[in-house]
Amino acid sequence: MISSRASEEPEGARFARYRMLGESEGPQAERNFATLGQNERPCEKQDKTAAKQHNYSMTHTLAPEVKNLLKDIQRFARAKKVRLYLVGGYLRDILLKREKDNPDIDFCLKKGAINFARALREQIRAGFVVLDKEHGCARLVKRIKDKVYTLDFTDLRGKDLNADLLHRDFTVNAMALGLEDILAGNLDDKLIDPRGGRKDLKAKIIRMVAKKAFDEDPLRILRAFSLSAIFGFGIDKETLKLVKVKKGKLSGISCERIRDELFKILERPDAFGHLLKLDQLGILKIIIPEIELMRGVEQGPYHHLDVWKHTLETIKQLESVLEGNKNNKDIRDYLNEIICAERKRRALIKLGALLHDIGKPQARRRQEGKTMFHGHERIGADIMEVVAKRLKLSNDELQALEKMIFWHLRPGYLADNEDISARAKFRYFRDAAREGVSTLLISIADQRATRGPLTSDESRITHEKVCFNLIREYFKKLKEKKKLPRLINGDDLIERLKLTPSPLIGKILSEIEELQAIGKIKTKKQALVAAKRLVK
Secondary structure, rough: OOOOOOOOOOOOOHHHHHHOOOEEHHHHHHOOOHHHHOOOOOOOOOOOOHHHOOOOOOOOOHHHHHHHHHHHHHHHHHOOOOOOOOEOOHHHHHOOOOOOOEEEEEEEOOOHHHHHHHHHHHHOOOOEEEEOOOEEEEEEEEEEEEEEEEEEEEEEEOOHHHHHHHHOOEHHOOEEHHHHHHHHOHHHOOOEEEEEEOHHHHHHEOEEOOOOOHHHHHHHHHHHHHHHHOOOOEOOOHHHOOOOOOOHHHHHEHHHHHHHHHHHHOHHHHHHHHHHHHOOOOOOOHHHHHHHHHHOOOOOOOOOOHHHHHHHHHHHHHHHHHHOOOOOHHHHHHHHOOEEEOHHHHHHHHHHHHOOOOOOHHHHHEEOEEEEOOOOOOOHHHHHHHHHHHHOOOOOHHHHHHHHHHHHOOHHHHHHOOOOOOHHHHHHHHHHHHEEEEEEEEHHHHHHOOOOOOOOOHHHHHHHHHHHHHHHHHHHHHOOOOOOOOOOOOHHHHHHHHOOOOOOHHHHHHHHHHHOOOOOOOOOHHHHOOOOOOOO
């Protein structure tokens, strides 16, 4: 199980984003599984689509706003007689011609990084925070138009720049270039690359810089997979061997840092393959030990896989559903909605799929020769809460996951009816709320992952038709929706019906709201008549 305590990051810099304008220091500043080929190795297999998007030419044109920002920093550094180097992920992304919505730019200098950043803050009018006073690391946050730039400044670790680079995680992140050389476009001639990062970029390989890499920061074990997922790169065999040896060290890493790397994987369109590899290596159970309960738990004749294999298959099928609807703007925008920080619903829904049946082992019963899982959705929601809190998810994320898991059987019940009433639709979306669509998408994937002898293509087709119709109806009503005026309130019930304040009033108002939403009542008079009937 991963640690819930805070942990420093030797890379000096990948904590939560700070969007302050003031100054702060100290601790408060840190904060078809069944059909998968036997020889397929998801994390060693290169993503050809992703690879086509990368141009490995060493020439690159910086965006004007970035170039201006870097020029301001370089002028300040020259005035202070400080040599700045660009290092890490942003340099890697320049070489890949990859742009992020909110860039992180890492700099290193011989010494005095905190004081340099503090002084630069006044020059470029940015927020400032000390990340690591002991090792000399500070962060500036600068908003330019609609983008937020995170600028990290760190002291060199080691006697010189080469020694510093040998402390970094992977070769593709262990390159450096003087800031003035970047601005002059001297990438080919001046690139400092002691461990062959440029060569590994071209080969599309994630390779550890040194064997001590995972000892210095065990989070790098998981980061190897997140980088593999993001770039479609394979993981070097020797690196994978060391992952197997060192994986236990992940249990001492703070939950927040584990969460962030996990969500980077979940956000990718092919997260299934990476999760499968993490499971095969015994890493996934370190992150979420509760999944072990699902392994080997047999199900009834509607299923062809045990609970855990069914769960993996559900994630695979969910990604197939999302890929099949990638051109649907309503669904695409819905999935890209940020729930908290930079974490999107697209990733959260996959975590929901991973946990949707986690209550089954505890709920499993044999009754009259049948395997039953009554109440597993309720048990699963409770277990999910433990997982979500350990991963330090926000309340919004926890509540969204709760709805996905607690209501994931509901679409199946709706699909069993030949004609779904307006009342049933209203109640579903009232209960599942904004996660009604997420729950429907998981339900479609869940059904596709269920192919036991008692299932039929006809029932699956019907199920999907119902779910997609509900999704279309949801977005249609969302676009045309005008908030319905409240017809009556609690005071009306007390005055007209002589009721006393009690939970009954809330129940009556909820029923009136439902009748109004499905078009049964439209006026205050009709609402009061309906309320009288409810009291009787």
